[in-house]
Amino acid sequence: LWLWGTSRTPLSSASAGGPGGGHFLHKGLPPGPRGLPFLGNLLDLGQDHLPSHLTRLARRYGPVYTLTCGSSTLVVLNSSDVIKEALVRKWSDFAGRPISYTGSLVSGGGRSISLGDYSEEWRVQRRLVHQTLQRYSHSSLQALVRRQALALREVLIGYNGRAVDLAEDFTVAASNVITTLTFEKEYGKESEELQQLHSCLNNIVSLWGSPWISALDSFPLLRKLPNRPFSRLLKEVARRDDIIGRHIKEYKLRDNQSEDSITSSLLKGIEQSIGSEDGVRLTDTHLHMATVDLLIGGTETTAAWLSWTLAFLLHRPQVQTQVYEEMCGVLEGRYPQYSDRPRLPVLGAVISEVLRLRPVAPLAVPHRALRDSSIAGYFIPKDTVIIPNLFGAHHDPSVWSEPNSFRPERFLEGGGGRARDLLAFGGGARLCLGETVARTELFLFTAYLLRDFLFLPGGEGAGLPDLEGEASVVLKVKSYKVIAVPRPLETDLAVGPPNQQSGDTAL
Numbered sequence: 001l002w003l004w005g006t007s008r009t010p011l012s013s014a015s016a017g018g019p020g021g022g023h024f025l026h027k028g029l030p031p032g033p034r035g036l037p038f039l040g041n042l043l044d045l046g047q048d049h050l051p052s053h054l055t056r057l058a059r060r061y062g063p064v065y066t067l068t069c070g071s072s073t074l075v076v077l078n079s080s081d082v083i084k085e086a087l088v089r090k091w092s093d094f095a096g097r098p099i100s101y102t103g104s105l106v107s108g109g110g111r112s113i114s115l116g117d118y119s120e121e122w123r124v125q126r127r128l129v130h131q132t133l134q135r136y137s138h139s140s141l142q143a144l145v146r147r148q149a150l151a152l153r154e155v156l157i158g159y160n161g162r163a164v165d166l167a168e169d170f171t172v173a174a175s176n177v178i179t180t181l182t183f184e185k186e187y188g189k190e191s192e193e194l195q196q197l198h199s200c201l202n203n204i205v206s207l208w209g210s211p212w213i214s215a216l217d218s219f220p221l222l223r224k225l226p227n228r229p230f231s232r233l234l235k236e237v238a239r240r241d242d243i244i245g246r247h248i249k250e251y252k253l254r255d256n257q258s259e260d261s262i263t264s265s266l267l268k269g270i271e272q273s274i275g276s277e278d279g280v281r282l283t284d285t286h287l288h289m290a291t292v293d294l295l296i297g298g299t300e301t302t303a304a305w306l307s308w309t310l311a312f313l314l315h316r317p318q319v320q321t322q323v324y325e326e327m328c329g330v331l332e333g334r335y336p337q338y339s340d341r342p343r344l345p346v347l348g349a350v351i352s353e354v355l356r357l358r359p360v361a362p363l364a365v366p367h368r369a370l371r372d373s374s375i376a377g378y379f380i381p382k383d384t385v386i387i388p389n390l391f392g393a394h395h396d397p398s399v400w401s402e403p404n405s406f407r408p409e410r411f412l413e414g415g416g417g418r419a420r421d422l423l424a425f426g427g428g429a430r431l432c433l434g435e436t437v438a439r440t441e442l443f444l445f446t447a448y449l450l451r452d453f454l455f456l457p458g459g460e461g462a463g464l465p466d467l468e469g470e471a472s473v474v475l476k477v478k479s480y481k482v483i484a485v486p487r488p489l490e491t492d493l494a495v496g497p498p499n500q501q502s503g504d505t506a507l
């Protein structure tokens, strides 16, 4: 069950009909599966792998359908056409976030970028962070990611060919990119400070996806009953605020603050907004919550994507060889730079295909209709919650041939895959704020890893990773082990991974 927030959409009496035998909820709203009295479609929304379940419902009810849950009305979008119509073409109608009781408690009263509703204050906060990220991307981002990629290389060499789960190492690498961006701090894997920060942020994300907490938004009466997961969530939020508050305080006291860090840029923005006449006044809470946004949005996502990439490459080792050979041919022994992308199309195709098959934020973040509007000709009343099912759009058989197979070649010339139908970062006013950072990381981390190591399934008789994964707010691969064999420095193209499996991997 996801956090939908509360929609105030009026529900009129239901009447049977609509494609796939769905029922109509509100004059003009898209039809959808019939729900239970009072509970609505709670059972659908409580499914284990929700993105897959919503995708299956789309086969029956079409690319746009309605679900209800308590007092919430949700419209689920399942194709790239309808998602682009709502998020990009009609962005100003659908740029809101659900008004949510629990969301407000975890986001400093809605002052975070990801959960804050669309407002002038939100726009200024988002613009400041975006501008700083763009400036940083032009100046220091590559060097920062390269440093982390080389640190990761040392960690992998230290494993000495042992079978290991790399998920935590990927988290440390991605997290160091963000902590450097925000308050110029890097950590080792053993750092207690880092462990505390991560356990706290991870707990918040997993509790946030828990049905016991989502239910508080859809069924307000439940707020009066004791709720242990909710009490834990509030405790973790207090711990998070304490840790981040301490970091910001330390940063403010430092003499040598970089002009480019998000914190110094936001501090300047706050100062300026205090004297400005446009009525927008940013506060320390905006700075605090923007830091939380970047840490939560920028760590587990990138780390999960790296784990997915290795998992798929273990299933199709010949693709790993192709990427390696391509780099050997183009780079002549040097490490890649971001500007090498056009000359490394196979690597680019792998990145796109993993983003397609496993968009790590599979249902994006719920949107809210700011006014009455329409999608695909259906009437969408103000305050309806909109769920962009990116996972569903990326598995749409009318757009992607063999949608369940890992086939990077579809993104090579003549392969038929259209990058414009990829929506892993969302779109419009709520487009992922860290897309540039993420794309630099995906490219450089993957290129460095595949240039320096041959990855093999972990240990004698080890099976290949499970590719279904576990879907919560972030879509993660189940834990698996891998062996990283260092490549010879002088590239030997004759040596590639053993051909364990040929042909496409049907997932």
Ligand code: HEM
Residues within 6 Å of the ligand: 087, 113, 114, 115, 126, 178, 293, 294, 297, 298, 299, 301, 302, 305, 359, 360, 361, 364, 365, 366, 388, 424, 425, 426, 427, 429, 430, 431, 432, 433, 434, 435, 437, 438
């Ligand atoms: C593979 C990596 C990533 C993917 C696939 C991804 C995807 C997404 C998606 C789908 C959304 C929701 C868009 C919507 O609401 O329609 C989002 C929002 C966001 N992402 Fe990312 N993301 C990634 C990495 C990052 C990184 C590295 C950062 C930070 C540096 C970041 C920061 C954010 C923030 C702050 C938002 C909220 C934007 C808003 O509400 O205006 N993400 N991301």
